[in-house]
Amino acid sequence: MPTKTLQIPTADGQADAFAAFPDGGGQHPGVLLYMDVFGVRPVLEEMARELAGHGYYVLVPNVFYRNGPAPVVELPGHIGAESRPTLFGRLAPVMEAHTVERALRDADAYLRFLTDRPEVGAGPVAAIGYCMGAALAMRTAAAHPDRVAAVAGFHPAALVTDAPDSPHRLAPQLTAQLHLGLAENDMSPEAVSELDQALDAAGVGHTCEIYPGTVHGFTMADTSAFSPDALQRHWDRLLPLLDRTLAKS
Numbered sequence: 001m002p003t004k005t006l007q008i009p010t011a012d013g014q015a016d017a018f019a020a021f022p023d024g025g026g027q028h029p030g031v032l033l034y035m036d037v038f039g040v041r042p043v044l045e046e047m048a049r050e051l052a053g054h055g056y057y058v059l060v061p062n063v064f065y066r067n068g069p070a071p072v073v074e075l076p077g078h079i080g081a082e083s084r085p086t087l088f089g090r091l092a093p094v095m096e097a098h099t100v101e102r103a104l105r106d107a108d109a110y111l112r113f114l115t116d117r118p119e120v121g122a123g124p125v126a127a128i129g130y131c132m133g134a135a136l137a138m139r140t141a142a143a144h145p146d147r148v149a150a151v152a153g154f155h156p157a158a159l160v161t162d163a164p165d166s167p168h169r170l171a172p173q174l175t176a177q178l179h180l181g182l183a184e185n186d187m188s189p190e191a192v193s194e195l196d197q198a199l200d201a202a203g204v205g206h207t208c209e210i211y212p213g214t215v216h217g218f219t220m221a222d223t224s225a226f227s228p229d230a231l232q233r234h235w236d237r238l239l240p241l242l243d244r245t246l247a248k249s
Helices: 042-052 084-097 100-115 132-143 167-173 189-201 228-245
Strands: 003-010 013-020 030-034 057-061 125-130 148-154 177-182 206-210
Touching: 003 042, 003 100, 013 042, 013 100, 030 042, 030 100, 030 132, 042 057, 057 100, 100 125, 100 132, 125 132, 125 228, 132 148, 132 167, 132 177, 148 228, 167 189, 177 189, 177 228, 189 206
Parallel strands: 030 057, 030 125, 125 148, 148 177, 177 206
Antiparallel strands: 003 013, 013 057
């Protein structure tokens, strides 16, 4: 599978990124893949390759590029429960600095860069994300309803908050079809209900599913949260969503 390391021009600098796309030339639907908090690393690159094997051009930007190239903090080969507190302590200020305003400026740049690739077709794209990336995917789709036809988020974080710009309050701006795959501990039943109600009221075609027996981070094979069964369920939900919403040439 062809891959590239790229630099995406943004309003605030250059974002390093990984891209994977099908072999053999031609144009393909674009997928913007937002990282989890631990950033662009081999496990996400492998997921991008898997998606590319199904006929998509997949762009994975380093969301934290303002703090340096990925990985912005040193990561162990396997992220276990014992290493998480230290890693989150290092990453917390980086996450806090990534404001909604920055995220939206970056989304403009990422989509422009993605749709300008010669390997990407002229149709709509998808935005997908993991952990914090799920909220970024929703914000991207809400800000660009004419360009984003599918959104998927897995073990999402902060989709329902008290903030006036909480992702769930953006539902009226969404035209994309949406799938959310939740770990059992990701959201309270009340938050899930509030999210479902917001999406229903806005007429957003969506599924919101709790993946049984999972904890936050279940798709990530380099963490102790990993569940092979849940990762497969994630592919079983994601690939049909992309197939329905993105036209392949």
